[in-house]
Amino acid sequence: MKNENLQKNFIEEFVEEDLQKGRYTHVHTRFPPEPNGYLHIGHAKSICLNFGLALKYNGKTNLRFDDTNPVTEDTEYVDSIREDVRWLGFNWDNEYYASDYFGQLYEWAEVLIQKGKAYVCELSSEEISTMRGTPQIPATPSPFRERSPEESLDLFRRMKNGEFPDGSKTLRAKIDLASPNMHMRDPILYRIIHVKHHRTGDQWCIYPMYDYAHGESDYIEKITHSICTLEFEVHRPLYEWFLASIELPLPRPRQIEFARLNLSYTVMSKRKLLQLVKENRVNGWDDPRMPTVCGLRRRGFTPESIRMFADRIGVAKRENVIDVGLLEFCIREDLNKKANRVLGVINPLKVVITNYPENQVDELDAINNPEDPEAGSRKLSFGRELYIEREDFMEVPPKGYFRLSPGTEVRLRYAYFVTCTNVVKDAQGEIVEVHCTYDPASKGGNSPDGRKVKGTIHWVSAKHAIEAEIRLYDRLFMSETPEDVEEGQDWKDNINPDSLKVVKGFVEPYLANAKSGDKFQFERLGYFCVDADSTDKKLVFNRTVTLKDSWAKMVTKG
């Protein structure tokens, strides 16, 4: 941890240099989501970066909603974004909306027109597009390009006043039609959209484009470092052109780009995530298989684990694909220290302890968390009839199998040594019950004669256990790179049909009062959390992640 903090990423180096050279006297960042979708783990990287920078350099961070397109945006998203950022553990210094600046942005647009740096264009979007040229061939000038500032100003004011229909006119910057950077070929600043805005209502019918609005919003908020993803690198000259052309006094914000997060076995684009939701491939944005912040939260991830993840993946400019295993590592790492251990059986097999008295019940001590002495201990009830994991019994065990099989002795965790004496099968030959004898002297899990057993397995008392629904989640995609597909194939062909299995299991009574969001380690199985669907009558658990399983690995390797 100490080393990681000493190690500076390239953005921190820029920041320190800027501070040292006196370009800025402080650090002020912003996280600028568009309220048209839910935040995902990629946004979380950006959030940790922006807020982390402010934390590290004693600066500030704004939450700014980039709401310049009323067609796709909604307050529903504003609320979820706020909740997610807060949940991740960050508090913004100011909450702003690009729409707060529509007045100022409009005034500056007039300034640009007056300076002869912008004009009202009456070309349709198709015409603009075909006249834009290609990277090698320059654009052909709009016939309206040389129109006088006075005429443009008049038209622009009338655009604002709602005199023209959608799409009939735009305000364009007058830059460089031959620029190899397509963004400099007279980009659009304003378009006409007669749509109610989620905050400004019907006050405006012209809306600024991202390139124009973003940098000026940064300037208004006195942002020093405007951090964004790599695809905006090409936009930087434009970002700077606007600031310079309006002749805004220094200091101006500095845009710095970093490589967005890609995760193996995951799709991250908003469009694709929306499609998964719309087509019911998942159960909503907060489906525990989704890489959304709300999905991860429901899956049982902690804010700490996500911050740790953001910390470990680092920040750089090169394209990257992070192994989703790292995210799994982070949640295990965090939950290993925090989650209380419990016994739960998700694929039950009945066990009868034949030499255990019919109505006897033992109360046994169980440690809540060996990693945390403060967590204390609890009592476990033991009875004649139990459930164990079906995988923990094999009639014909392979070499190296430490668990229960005919004639072998294992430890029931915190309880007794038991030896399998008999197997009961149904007509189909399926094992329905296993009979064991127990050694009363081994109470608690140790034999006074010092004899050892290789295996320790978990169990629940049939009489005391609570039934629960267990949702076993696996990766949503079978392919490491779901978007890479053969001709004629679709990324959705890579969806894992077994990404969710719902089973009926049994858990110890200790969990009767568990609340939505509570997290536990089911010993030897994994980390589980109580799902929001859980009720007093019916417990529902989500499997967040399995434990590392070196036996399973050995088996698959053969």
Add this chain to the structure above:
RNA sequence: UGUCUGAUGGUGUAAUGGUAGCACUUGUGAUUUUGGUUCAUACAGUCCAGGUUCGAAUCCUGGUCGGACAACCA
């Protein structure tokens, strides 16, 4: 076949002209009342070719390969 940008173990990320390090993954071993945790240990890397230099991952030249960009989206 334009512009911008990048290239370090399997995956990420450091080293800013001076011993290529860290994490995850993987292998092996120890400990263990979770085949978990923890601990130890091992494998494995500078895209290529030239040049500058006592010395190059780092600087220069030329290649190669990857990514982004031609929405009235952000």
